[in-house]
Amino acid sequence: MNILVVGLGLIGGSLCKALKKYTYHTVYGSNRSPEVEEAAMRDIAIDYRFEGDFSDIDLVVISLYPEGTEKYFTENAPKMKKGTLVTDVCGIKGDFAARMRKIAEYNGLRYVGIHPMAGKEFGGYQNSTPDLFQRANFVVTAFENDREEDVRALESLSKEVGAGKVVITSPENHDKMIAYTSQLAHIVSSAYVKSPEIKLECGFSGGSFQDMTRVATMNEKMWTDLFLQNRDNLLFELDTLIQNLLEYRNALDSGSEKELLRLIADGRKMKEDNLRHRVGQPN
Amino acid sequence: MNILVVGLGLIGGSLCKALKKYTYHTVYGSNRSPEVEEAAMRDIAIDYRFEGDFSDIDLVVISLYPEGTEKYFTENAPKMKKGTLVTDVCGIKGDFAARMRKIAEYNGLRYVGIHPMAGKEFGGYQNSTPDLFQRANFVVTAFENDREEDVRALESLSKEVGAGKVVITSPENHDKMIAYTSQLAHIVSSAYVKSPEIKLECGFSGGSFQDMTRVATMNEKMWTDLFLQNRDNLLFELDTLIQNLLEYRNALDSGSEKELLRLIADGRKMKEDNLRHRVGQPN
Numbered sequence: 391m392n393i394l395v396v397g398l399g400l401i402g403g404s405l406c407k408a409l410k411k412y413t414y415h416t417v418y419g420s421n422r423s424p425e426v427e428e429a430a431m432r433d434i435a436i437d438y439r440f441e442g443d444f445s446d447i448d449l450v451v452i453s454l455y456p457e458g459t460e461k462y463f464t465e466n467a468p469k470m471k472k473g474t475l476v477t478d479v480c481g482i483k484g485d486f487a488a489r490m491r492k493i494a495e496y497n498g499l500r501y502v503g504i505h506p507m508a509g510k511e512f513g514g515y516q517n518s519t520p521d522l523f524q525r526a527n528f529v530v531t532a533f534e535n536d537r538e539e540d541v542r543a544l545e546s547l548s549k550e551v552g553a554g555k556v557v558i559t560s561p562e563n564h565d566k567m568i569a570y571t572s573q574l575a576h577i578v579s580s581a582y583v584k585s586p587e588i589k590l591e592c593g594f595s596g597g598s599f600q601d602m603t604r605v606a607t608m609n610e611k612m613w614t615d616l617f618l619q620n621r622d623n624l625l626f627e628l629d630t631l632i633q634n635l636l637e638y639r640n641a642l643d644s645g646s647e648k649e650l651l652r653l654i655a656d657g658r659k660m661k662e663d664n665l666r667h668r669v670g671q672p673n
Numbered sequence: 674m675n676i677l678v679v680g681l682g683l684i685g686g687s688l689c690k691a692l693k694k695y696t697y698h699t700v701y702g703s704n705r706s707p708e709v710e711e712a713a714m715r716d717i718a719i720d721y722r723f724e725g726d727f728s729d730i731d732l733v734v735i736s737l738y739p740e741g742t743e744k745y746f747t748e749n750a751p752k753m754k755k756g757t758l759v760t761d762v763c764g765i766k767g768d769f770a771a772r773m774r775k776i777a778e779y780n781g782l783r784y785v786g787i788h789p790m791a792g793k794e795f796g797g798y799q800n801s802t803p804d805l806f807q808r809a810n811f812v813v814t815a816f817e818n819d820r821e822e823d824v825r826a827l828e829s830l831s832k833e834v835g836a837g838k839v840v841i842t843s844p845e846n847h848d849k850m851i852a853y854t855s856q857l858a859h860i861v862s863s864a865y866v867k868s869p870e871i872k873l874e875c876g877f878s879g880g881s882f883q884d885m886t887r888v889a890t891m892n893e894k895m896w897t898d899l900f901l902q903n904r905d906n907l908l909f910e911l912d913t914l915i916q917n918l919l920e921y922r923n924a925l926d927s928g929s930e931k932e933l934l935r936l937i938a939d940g941r942k943m944k945e946d947n948l949r950h951r952v953g954q955p956n
Contacts, residue, residue, distance in 0.1 A: 507879035527876050557876035567877040570870035575881035578861060580940030581917035585910055587853035588943055592950050593810050593840035594850040596790035598858035601884035606944035610937035614930055621925055627868055628922045632915060634864040639911045642904055647897055654893035657863030660871055661889035667875050 391448045394418040394440055396462060398426050400510060401479050402453030403518030406435040408551035411520040418447065426515045435518070444470045449543075452478045455612050456486055456619065463490060467497035475500045475540055481568060482619045483531045483561035491533060502540045503531040504548065505564065507572070511607045525554040529568075531561045569623035574631060576613060577624075579606040674731045677701040677723055679745060681709050683793060684762050685736030686801030689718040691834035694803040701730065709798045718801070727753045732826075735761045738895050739769055739902065746773060750780035758783045758823055764851060765902045766814040766844035774816060785823045786814040787831065788847065790855070794890045808837040812851075814844045852906035857914060859896060860907075862889040 393409060395402045398421040409417050419436030421427045430436045444450075450470065452459045459478045470476070476499050480486060487503045494501035508526035510517050528548035532541045541558055548556050559567075583606045591599065617624055641649035676692060678685045681704040692700050702719030704710045713719045727733075733753065735742045742761045753759070759782050763769060770786045777784035791809035793800050811831035815824045828839050842850075866889045874882065900907055924932035 507877065509879060509881075527878060529877060555876040564877075567870060567873060570868050571874055571878040571882040574865075574868075575885045577918070577921050578865070578885060579881070579944075580937055581914060581921060582857075582861070583940050583943040583947060584917045585853050585857075585913050587850060587910070588947055590850060591854055591947060593838040594790065594812060594847075595810060595854040596792060598792075598862070598888050599854040601887055602858040602861060603944055603947070604884055605881050606940045607948075608937065608941065610934045610941060613937055614933040617925060617933060618928060618930060621928065625922065625925055627870070628918065628925070630868050631864060632918055632922065634867045635860070635911065635915055635918075638860050638864060639908065639915065642900060642908055642911070645901060645904065647901060650897040650900060651893050654863055654891065654896055657866050657889045658891065658893060660866040661862075661886055664866060664871055664874060664886070665890075 392416045392418065392446050393449045393451060394420065394444075394447045395436070395451045395453055396420045396440075397422075397453035397458070398430050398435070398515050398518070399453060400513040400515070400517050400522070401506065401508075402451070403430065403435060403515040404508075404520065404522035405451060405453065405479075405506075405551060406430060407433070407518060407520035408523055410435060410437075412552065413550045421515075429515060442469075444474065447471065447474060449547075450474060450476045452476065454478075456480045456482055456615055460486070460489060460493075463493050467493050467499060470497065470499055472498040473500065475502070475543060477502055477504050477544055479504055479506060481505060481572065481616050482565060484565040484620070486619060487531055487533075487561040500537065500540050502536055502544050503561065503564075504544050505529040505531070505568070506548070506553070509605075511605050513609055521552065523548075524552040526552065528553040528556045529564050530556060530558045531564045532558055533561070565620050566623050569620050570627045573613075573617060573620060573624050574627040576605050576608050577617075577628065578631070579603055580608065582606065675699045675701065675729050676732045676734060677703065677727075677730045678719070678734045678736055679703045679723075680705075680736035680741070681713050681718070681798050681801070682736060683796040683798070683800050683805070684789065684791075685734070686713065686718060686798040687791075687803065687805035688734060688736065688762075688789075688834060689713060690716070690801060690803035691806055693717060693719075695835065696833045704798075712798060725752075727757065730754065730757060732830075733757060733759045735759065737761075739763045739765055739898055743769070743772060743776075746776050750776050750782060753780065753782055755781040756783065758785070758826060760785055760787050760827055762787055762789060764788060764855065764899050765848060767848040767903070769902060770814055770816075770844040783820065783823050785819055785827050786844065786847075787827050788812040788814070788851070789831070789836070792888075794888050796892060804835065806831075807835040809835065811836040811839045812847050813839060813841045814847045815841055816844070848903050849906050852903050852910045856896075856900060856903060856907050857910040859888050859891050860900070860911065861914070862886050863891065865889065 417436045418440040420440035427439045491501045700719045701721045701723040703723035710722045774784045
């Protein structure tokens with residue numbers, strides 16, 4: 391398959407490298423700044439720099455921020471070969487995916503979204519790696535009347551580049567879940583560093599502090615966009631968390647050993663169930 | 674040196690194994706249940722089961738929960754050789770360390786506390802490993818008039834078993850810092866799992882969710898004890914975090930892109946400063 395990856399940042403760059411390392415697909419790369427394309431050619435992360443001819447391209451993977459993704463697709467969809475499968479790797483689907491699908495339909499193309507649940511606390515091509523997706527979860531978002539073969543094609547591609555679990559779900563459910571599993575975690579991390587003690591942390595921390603604050607280095611432009619596009623789901627998760635934190639806070643404030651024991655035991659059991667995967671994959 | 678480790682759980686067991694793997698000290702082990710002592714003998718995690726004769730012991734490391742540590746020390750201090758150095762590995766110091774020091778003084782012993790900032794989300798001897806302390810931070814808590822050589826002895830021992838940074842500080846400052854770097858992280862983790870979405874998480878999460886919830890499996894008995902003994906410091910940190918989370922929440926609720934950009938950028942810069950270790954080690 392001839393695959394065009396648009397945007398050679400952390401995700402796009404890693405995807406190219408993974409495709410070259412683990413598959414026989416031919417990879418075309420396109421990036422705003424030519425220096426990155428040159429670096430990708432040197433690293434053999436891509437086979438060709440994309441020169442604008444879509445006629446040989448079977449799959450387009452747009453790896454830009456949501457706004458850029460929509461803009462690129464709107465501008466370039468008319469130039470793509472009819473029937474080309476197009477995907478994106480944005481962390482938001484919902485309304486965004488519905489708009490992407492409309493652009494596809496209007497131009498006689500096919501569209502299915504994917505979201506690799508992988509990343510690093512520092513972005514850019516310079517941090518991309520062929521093994522970023524090893525054992526990472528991938529979410530494939532499909533509308534009800536999407537073609538089964540398109541969904542399966544992206545599922546296969548995810549596995550080829552190293553995916554662990556691949557979940558196929560609706561754009562709406564994706565956004566609901568991601569508010570909890572990813573966006574809330576980023577907000578907590580960002581808020582966690584804002585204690586006066588952070589300035590004296592050096593030498594006093596263990597793994598839990600590092601884990602808690604790792605993603606606080608996130609890019610504010612991308613994440614503000616993602617958060618605002620998923621406002622209701624994220625507000626629900628934030629309110630739930632704050633409410634739960636207040637329970638611990640009040641138990642501690644009143645010195646209630648019994649209540650603290652109960653709260654921590656409840657959390658322990660929920661995490662144990664989570665680790666046991668007691669509940670199957672959702673649809 | 675002949676070292677007695679009392680309590681062969683995750684920390685005590687790992688300490689024995691690290692002493693055997695990385696040092697030439699002779700290790701005596703003592704544990705409530707004889708099966709664990711037998712396992713430690715089989716694993717050559719200890720040289721001898723401790724039979725109750727303190728006359729050859731140069732250093733006693735009590736690796737029990739805070740309550741058990743104090744109880745053990747009270748009961749056994751009179752049997753120890755005068756001048757023996759005693760330490761503990763509890764996650765709380767403050768008043769606890771002051772009481773430990775009084776017991777030591779009363780019995781002609783020396784006491785300095787240590788807190789290895791290492792652990793795992795599952796405890797017990799069965800999870801102990803000689804490399805638990807590799808590159809882990811160690812906090813040594815000393816009172817103003819403690820003997821320099823005792824503090825240095827524990828600093829050396831920490832490095833021998835693999836410590837990264839070793840910080841020497843007062844018991845009070847230890848508690849203040851640990852409220853932020855460890856206890857708060859455990860509460861957040863425990864609260865984080867309490868969303869209805871946790872039941873459907875499988876397949877939807879990346880590293881940030883795993884990092885955020887890893888320590889939610891903590892033992893409720895030990896942590897309730899630690900939290901209650903550090904109530905004021907922990908309340909301050911919890912309130913600070915909740916206040917900060919509310920800022921993100923309100924910015925999101927009002928759809929303020931500008932405010933979200935600012936909040937996330939502030940967090941990013943604070944974490945970057947933290948990673949740069951711009952501020953030196955505190956005293």
